[in-house]
Every structure is written in C-alpha cells, then in structure tokens.
Amino acid sequence: MDYSPLWISLRTALVATVFAVIIGIVAAYYVIRLGRLLKGIADGILTLPMVLPPTVVGFFLLVFFGIHGPAGRFFLAVFHERIVFSWYAPIIASTVVAFPLMYRTMRGAFEQFDQTLVYAAQTLGLSNTFIFWRIILPGSRYSMIAGTVLAFARGLGEFGATIMLAGNLPGKTTTLSVAVYAAMAAGDNALAYKYVLIDLVISFAVMLVMNLVTGEPSRRRRKNIPAAKGGI
Amino acid sequence: MDYSPLWISLRTALVATVFAVIIGIVAAYYVIRLGRLLKGIADGILTLPMVLPPTVVGFFLLVFFGIHGPAGRFFLAVFHERIVFSWYAPIIASTVVAFPLMYRTMRGAFEQFDQTLVYAAQTLGLSNTFIFWRIILPGSRYSMIAGTVLAFARGLGEFGATIMLAGNLPGKTTTLSVAVYAAMAAGDNALAYKYVLIDLVISFAVMLVMNLVTGEPSRRRRKNIPAAKGGI
Amino acid sequence: PTAPSESPSASQPASTASASPSSGAAANLTILAAASLTQPLDDIIAAYKTVAPNVTITPSYASSGALQTQIEQGAPADIFFSAATKQMDALDQGGLIVTSSKVDLLKNEIVLIVPKDAPVKVGGFGDVATDAVSKIALGDPKSVPAGQYAQDTFNYLNLWDTVSAKATYGSDVKQVLSWVDSGNVDCGIVYKTDALTDENVKVIAEAPNGSHTPVVYPLAIVKASTNQDAAAAFIKYLQSDDALSVFDKYGFVTK
C-alpha cells in the first residue's frame, strides 16, 4: 500500500489550517468593524467557498490560478512556477475551502467578547496590537480551537476543489481524500477502506491532542472556582 | 430554465440547518460535560462527516439508509418508505454533513461561557433547562449565528453526499449544487453558471438577513455602553 | 463538426414498438444514467412525452460508479444506462439487472484534444510521446473508463511508458476537459461527445481503430424494477430512429 497520500494529506491539512487560521482571524478582525450591511456583504463573499460545490470552487480556482488566469500568470512571471498540479496546489485549494470556517467562528467569538476588557485596555494606553493578541485572542481561545479543528477537518476531507486544481498525481498531489475517491471509483473498496481508516486515525489523533492540550492551564486553575471574569 | 433546484435547495438547506442546529447544540451540551479524553473521542466521532470526503460520507449513508442497511430496513418496515432517492434524502445528507459545524462552534461557545452566571442561576434554584435556554444560549448567540451560517452554507454547497444518497432526480432531489455538477458534467456550462449565480444570490440574501436581524436589540442598546457583563 | 448521420438500421421495429405504451398503463420510470448522457437523454425524454403521455420518466444523472453503488444498495430504479461496460457487468454478475434486456446502445470515440488557441504542435497520438507535449491529462485509468481506453490506446502504440510519465489524472472526464480548456495541459484524451461540448478545445485525432476495445454505452432494466413493461418499452424507443438521431446530434456513434 502506498502511504504517500497520508503524508501529503497531513502536510496539506496542516499547512492549509495554518493559513486558514491566520487569514480567517484577520478577516474576522476587520469585518467586525464594518457596518451591518457591509458585514452581510463581507459574509457573503467570505463564505462563498462553503456555499459553492467544491468542484465549482475548484473550477474557479483553476481559472484563477491556471496559466491564463491572473494569479497563474503572475506566479509564472515572477517565480517561474506553475501552480496547477504543483505540490502546493492542494494546499491552496484546502485553504480556500477551509478558511470560511475559521473566519465565521472567530467573527462570532470577537462579537461575543466582553468589551469592558477592551475599554480597560484602551484606557491603559495599550496598543491595538497588544489588545488583540494578548487580550482578545486568548479570551476567544475556545472558539479559536473550534475553528481550527473545523478547518483542519475540512482540509483533510477536501477533495472536489483539490483534485480540480491539483490533479491526482500519486506521490505529489494525491491526498487521502483523493485516494479514497479514486480507489472507490476503481472499485477497490478494500484499498478505499484502508485510506478511510488512516483518515480516521489522523482525525482522532488530532482531536485528542487538541482536547488534551487546550484549555489545560485555565482549566486546572478554574476547577471549582467561579470564573470571576474581571468582576469583583 | 428549471427553477426547481432553487426551491429544493432552499428547502433542503433550511430544514437541514434546523436539524443541524438542534443536533449540534444538543451534542455540544452533552460533550462539554465529559472528561478531556472522552471529549476528544466525541470530537473525533462527531467531526467525522467533515473529515471524510463527502462522497465517502454519501457512500456510508447509502449503505446505512439503503434497503439493506439498518436504518433503511427500519424505515421500510415501520413507515413503508424508502429513504434513498426520496425527497428527504438530500435533507439527511446535508444534515449529516453540516451538523459538525454547529456542534463544534457551540462547544467552543459553551466552554467560553462565563460560569459565574451559571452559578448565580443555580443558587437561585433555576432549572438546568431554564439556565440552558434562557441564559447560556442567549449568551452564546454570536457563536450560534456563526454555526448556523456555516451549517446553512455547507447545506447549500453539499453535493457529494447528496447525489449519492438522493440521486439527481429533477424536481425531487436535484439541489442547486447537484444541478451545477450535472450541468457541468453534461458540458452545459452556461446552465451551470446560471445555477451558480442563483446559489450566490441565495447565500448573499441569507448572510445579509442574518446580519441585519441578529444582534439587533443588544446592539442598539449596547452602543457606546461598555457591556458590564454582570459586573458592578 | 459534422454529426455522423448514417444510421439506417433498427428504425422500423422501434417505431412500431414506440406506439404500444401510449395506450398502456400509467407508469413512473426512474432511469439512472451516466452524467455524460444528460443532454441527449433529456431531449429524448421530452420527446417521449408525446409518444407515451402516461409514462413519466425521471432521469438521475451521476457517474456510472455512483449509479452502480446506488443500484447495489437498492435504490428504486428501473433502467440503468451506463457509460461503460464495467459497471454493467458488475451488476449483471450480482444478478441485479435483467440480463436479457441488456443493449449496447451507443458508442463513443476516444479523441485527442488540445486547447483551441494553442500553437499546433500536436498532430496525432504519436506526437504525445515527443517533446512537444510536456503534460497530458487523462482520466485515472484505474477509475475512469476514458482513462482506461487512453491507456489501452497508448499501449497499442507502445507509447504508454513515455506518456504515463507526463500524465496527470483526473477523476472524471470533465476534469480532463477543464484542464485542456484552461490551457494547463498541452493535450488530453476524452470522449468525442465531451470534446464537442467545449468550444475552447479542438479535436486533433481519433484513436486508431482497434487500439482499444469499443467504447460502448450499455443499458438494461433493473431487476428490482416494478415497471418492467414500461421500462422495456422505453428501451425500445431509445433504439428507434427518432431517439438515435438525437444521440447522433450530440456526437455519439449509434451502431
């Protein structure tokens, strides 16, 4: 059995998650500052990759990153690299598809955040950067974890957009999902199940680690102590 | 042009969202009570529909709900109904695929919720039901909106699992996403784009409405007032 | 391109058969058909409405593999119209279709395509092995029939080793078409009917005769069907001149 899909999937999902998390947070950060109408429009645009069937997303990505597409031409000219079928094409596809998850989750968390703490920080003269990184983000950590887990899961399960942009080049762009699909389509269910199993193992491992690692400090400390959340 | 996919998609996405929201909230509610290890396992299981490629999810659904599968046999025996290819098959598929989004978002929100308020409610002798419905849920409304939007978007974009379980029966199970796929597969790109356009219109409309409706009361009232979140 | 219009045979019996269901009982037929058949089949179903107004035909288009799985899992279907013999044979072996009703209705051609505005470097299958081509898109030979036929063809030409090194595999023909269409590969191999739907690609050559087993589209009645008669009637109609001319129009080879 070929284990390359495992590594490719891991790489793809991890890198895509990192990108999705960063882009998602940044997008959420700016969107909450908008008026209600603009927020709706931003939501519409930024959630698009979830609304459209992945194949369609993949098709648009192909057009955009293809050698005649704006991004494709740019990369070709500047880096002499073709994106389509490259090893980072699955990453791009997964990122695009996973990022709305992070974006929307973080938007919710930011909106829910206790403004009093922000005001307190502002009157202390703390910079917006500090407020964001050291106060708002840590305060939204549970949503951040939720968004990250979802983005990772989506990145792992991504297939429609990936195969369109990245093709199915064994050892290069064939992720687990693509391998599962291909094996199933070829009628090789045994192989498909093996890949599905690997999928499951990865996702369980990630979920467990996420649950064991996170909330650790505050949890231990919070145990039995009412969280006085800045109250007296 | 056939507009039935629009209605079917709307019906499917809306009903699936409702189910996903309910199941997601309930799942989140119970999971946060678990120990850390069990939480991880629960996460693993409940996020599965996102991790697996939708076609694989569809395949499992088909096996499970098919006339040889346990659920399929049960339904046939009790309701004399076949699920596969029925008009509610897309709803089932979309629900399964969309619910992890709600579940994970709500879990994050519940974990983030200020425990002091829960304690205060408990010492007032309020029932757990009341505490959940009237205190925790309203306090998690922004995450709830985020989860709902995501679930709806996913429900709208769902295609892999749907076409497997529900087929592509025009006027019955052909959702927008399936219609887009079918049109593309048949080489009718013009039609595909038309459906994509409808997709976009729906999702923009929903996002706008979501943004205009929600947060309305608290927003007006909160404007310029530091949210004293139960503080003095 | 000119649609091949020579289809003399099998017109007489079909037109007589087509008259019978019009007087027959009302029926609902579900036909599971390969997605590539969408356009001709939709046209034919619309036309059939005038022939047999009592019969409602609902098509469900998906990939042949998905359709096979659905039938295996007991999806309520009457007719299976596959894009390849593999799925049909599998169902036949499983005893899920009425073997006697099986008809190889259509054929398709395997063609080599290039982006329309590409400088003409590729003149035929032989050129794929040369330096003129750095990337070729094929269906995945393991899962996509068109890919299997392409492999057969290159094997026949003794070029497979060189070609497979430049190949990128799509999970369906549509993808191959998209890649060629968008110019991300130099050429690709698809069915002729697919190539005709895309105006951004041009057909360079058809696969040489005998280079692969014929591309046939078999159809058959599903054993679990409760409308065997109506299904048989529709299959008859599909073999009529009226129906075949529609397939013709979309580039299929009808016998």
Added chain:
Amino acid sequence: MSLEIDIKKTWPGFRLDVRFKAEREIVGFLGASGSGKSMTLKCIAGIVRPDEGVIIADGVPLFDSDKKINVPPRRRETGYMFQNAALFPNMTARQNVLCAAKGMPDRSRKLNRVKELFSIMGLDGLQDRYPAELSGGQQQRVALARILMSEPNVLMLDEPFSALDSYLRWQLEQELAVILGEFGGTSLFVSHNRDEVYRLCHRVAVVSRGTLVADGDKWELFNDPRSYDACLLTGCKNISPAGPVSDRTIAAGDWDMTLECGGKPAGDVKYVGIRAHDIVLTDACDLPNCFEFEAVSTLRDTFSYILLIRKAGSNAAKTLRLEMSREKYESLKTLPRYVQLPPEKLLLLDK
C-alpha cells in the same frame, strides 16, 4: 495638567450634562447611585462618546463635537479604573500590572515598580495568581496597582476601595494620598465614603441626576452645602422642605417647626437640614429653636446611640435623627425634655 469638560449626552430616561474644570488637584466626586459619576469619567476616558461638548486636557482637545475631534481612548492618557476591576482574565496579577507599564523602557525599573506597588497594596505573594483566583478586594487592589502603573495624565478612580475592609481602606487611603500627592496631574476620585473624599480630595464635585449641583472647596461644601443633594451626600440625615416665614425665620414642613436662622437671610430657602450630631438635648427651654419632643425609637449603634425624635404633639411630623456618643447617652439619668436645633448649625439650602 488641567482638565476642562463640558459635555452633554442623552439616553432614554437619563441625561448627562456636566461642566467643570480641574487643575492639578484631586477632585472628589460624590453622587447618589445612578447619578452619572461613572458616565462622566467614561466620557473623559473616551469609552463613552458624548452627544456634544468638549473635553480639553492641558489645552489639548480630546473631544470636540463641533470640530469633530474624538481622540481614541488609548491616546488620551486618561487612566480610568473601572468600578469592576476589569482585570484581564488570561494574565496573572503581575502580568496585568506589568502590561500597563508602557512608558518604562527599563525592565528592571518596571519590575521594581511592580513589586513596590504590590507591597503597597498588600498583595505580596499573589503576583502569580490569575484574577479568578483572587478575592473581590484583591482584584480591586490589582486594578488599582495597574492603573497607578500606567501613569496617565488624568487619573480616574471609580470607587477604588469599595470592596475593601475598613482597615485596609484606611491604609490604602494613606498610601494613595502620598501617591496622588507625588503624581501632580489631575485626579478624579469617585467614592461613596464622604470621609474618604473629605480627607483625600482638595475639591469636591457633587453630581445629581446627571448634572453637577455643587463644585468647590471641600471645607465650604461640608460647612454650607447649599443644595439638597450636596447636603444629603455630605452625610446630613435630617432634611426638610422649608420656606421663609419672615426675614430671619423659616418653617420646616416635615418637622412641623418654625426655626430661627441665626442671622442668615431666609429669603431663598427651599430646604433646611441639620446633622444628627448637631442636635442638642436640653432640660431648659431658654435657647432659640427649642422644642419639647418625644422619642419615637432608640437605636444602639456600635459606639453611639441614635434617637429618632419629633416635636411633641406633631404626630404627622417626620422624625429627626439625633446621634450621641454612647458615653454621653449612658451618663444621662433621664432623657431631657427639650431638643434644640442650634441656629448656627442649620444648613439652609436654596436648591
């Protein structure tokens, strides 16, 4: 550092309209609950945006509705200590205080100052606790340390001692007096403790229903509050509506008494007040404003007695509260028959 504000803001059901100036001094804010003290400070801090008006610190406009100036809170250098501590829950006490030390580039100086503040606040040993692990009063002290660490130009403390026991309060008050003395900027101090305000502040502003009803020297305010609200907030327990009867006498409606004003003009008097310990019990009725009285109830307080009395025979009259030390009360063999409201102790209020 001087501060000048003149702001207006309207909510449904509440209107804030405050105007005042402060130099390099400590201004105490007294006001009933809900009178607008916190709102005023929040406007200065930039957390709440006034509908109109100006806020000028040291000549620099922080807010000006006409000129469309609205400096964001973090550039105003106006430190506001929230009524609730508003500590950052994800940082330890030390981190909470340290992060406010933006102006100090020298890390060791920073750390020293933090240490110093913690020991002043009696928080030694709690530096590494998270806010959720601290008691209410401890949280408040961390917040106080944090705001002092940030060294703003205008220091606004919103009831900084409310969660502290009296002993700690007294200690911290003295420390704060020293710190505010060295600080040299404008300090605004909200407290519900009249005495604290009196001891700590140079000037006192009295807020009532969204406006400043008194603002001035503390001696003056306490001796002659002038307004009903100021009188109440400076701790006077007995106030009655009143009106002039003649040039030098007034009628106090609630008490059913006609009182001589001791030389002060009675013209504009709307209310009259007298502090509980200024009322005198006497056996003879030879002084002005002497009345026979009946005691309605007697309350024993920690170190004093509280008598609720009214003019004999005026059953409808409201009671007056009279306080005397326990010693004095216990040394009385019998309760005197008469009560005197010394004219010079009457507080005549014209609004």
Added chain:
Amino acid sequence: MSLEIDIKKTWPGFRLDVRFKAEREIVGFLGASGSGKSMTLKCIAGIVRPDEGVIIADGVPLFDSDKKINVPPRRRETGYMFQNAALFPNMTARQNVLCAAKGMPDRSRKLNRVKELFSIMGLDGLQDRYPAELSGGQQQRVALARILMSEPNVLMLDEPFSALDSYLRWQLEQELAVILGEFGGTSLFVSHNRDEVYRLCHRVAVVSRGTLVADGDKWELFNDPRSYDACLLTGCKNISPAGPVSDRTIAAGDWDMTLECGGKPAGDVKYVGIRAHDIVLTDACDLPNCFEFEAVSTLRDTFSYILLIRKAGSNAAKTLRLEMSREKYESLKTLPRYVQLPPEKLLLLDK
C-alpha cells in the same frame, strides 16, 4: 432553619477551615480582604466544593464528604448574592428578578412582589433596562431584589451595599432589617462596614486567614474582641503587641508604655488595643496610664480631628491614633500635656 458547617479546603497558598452553627438569625461576617468570606459562602451555596467536611441545613446534609453527599447548588435553596452582581445580561432588570420567583405560581402576586421590591430598592422606572444600562449601584440593587425574590432557606449576601452611596445604604439597611426580620431563616451577611454589621446582625463571625477567629454575640465582640483580628475588624485603630509585666500590668511594645489593666488578669495577653476615641487628653497626670505625649501630626476629618501621638521621648515608638470631635478640639485653647489610656477601655487580646 438552622445551619451547621464544618469544612476544609486547601488551595496553593490559601487554606479554608471554617466551622460554625447558626440558627434562625442574622450572622454578620467580618474579615479582611481575602480572608475567605466569599469562599465560605460559596461552599455553602455549593458553587465551590470543599475538600472535606459537612454542611447541614435544617438537619438535611447538603454536603458530606464521608457520606459522599453533594447536593447540587440548585437544590440547596441557599441563595447567594454574588459580590459582583452577576445579573443575566440578556434579561431586563424585571426579567432578572422575575425569573427567580420559582416558588410563586400566581403570576399577579409575582408581579406585585417584583414591583414592591423595585420600589424598596429605589429602582422605579428602571425595570426594563438591561444590566449594561444600569449603574454599578443599580445593578447591585437589582441583584439584591433578585435574591430576595428567590426566597431561599439560607440567604447569603456578599457585600450587598458596597456600591451604594451612604444615604441609600442607610435606607436599604433599614428595609433589609425589616425583610430579614420577616424572613425567619438563616441569613449570612458579609460587609466591610462594621457599623452596618453591628446594626443589622444578631451575631458576628470574624474570619481571618481562612478560619473563624471569633464567633458570638455582637455586644460581646465589640466590647471585648479577644483576638487581634476581631479587634482590628471592629474598627480599633490602635493595637500593639504586649506581654504581662506583673499580674495586673502589661508592656505595650509598639508604644513603649507599661499599662495597668484595670483589674483584669494580664496573664495571657498577647496584644493590647484601644479605640481612637477612647484615648483621653488631660492636663493633670493623676490617673493610671497617664503619659506625657508629643503630637506627630494632626488631621482634620469631616467632623472630627485625628491626632497621631506618641509617648514623649520615645522616638522609635509607633504612633497612637486619637480622635475627638471638632467642637471639642476647637474648644481646647492649648493642647493638654498628658494623654491617658483609661484601663477599663483597654482591649486585652489573647490571640
């Protein structure tokens, strides 16, 4: 309704070990900031789980570590009013109070009671405001109304008046006295205001560093606090370590004085205290415990003067705080030469 608790709980750096009984009475909790008052109440309410011990209300065990009983908070019927108001932010003030009225099936009675509570609390017109739209004191009063509405068996109020101005405090204290009087269950009342506790409560418990250092009748406690902490918390400003010199005399180290105890045995004395207004200034030195003194500083308080003095010549000695009314001080022509610490006023503390 009686309450019996005996609990232990250890945190890193803090240990709670509290044992006491209460009948149908109002027990006041005095204690320094961070001494464990809130924790004790939280344990009773079931919000914090003790490591071991028992909590029994009316004979029913609410918690018993041995028998593994731990009744969940919502079934304990122990109402705990949080130190911060902990109002539900998504409900209006009225909804906050209404939702606590679980026991009343009759809607109109409920509404009447809510109305009544709002007017007692001086919250009329604020019923439909959300917590974020209320001032600190208003929030606190809503929380008080809410806890009173819930009619628990054990009523625990954690500094219910801390955010209120003195006038409102006084009013609410009286209302609360009536309500608690009618209530008839056990009430636990945490306050930092000695006088409030004194007036409102029957019994006073003094908490220090996690344990109860005194618990008993309030008269007794205030007259003879016995322990250092109780002495401090009942408002005594002067305390010095002390040791017996003879049977009836002690040496107060901080003040450099040897003092007669006025007949009380000096045997176990560890500290000695005297209240600021119990110290007497005199021109003659003919009484026991008379010393020549020097005034270190004089502070003018609202209606009194505070003198910090020490024994003449003892430059290393700590100062004593002496308080006298402004009248008395201002009537002094010259400051007397001697200070007397009347033996009967000395508080002898044995722990």
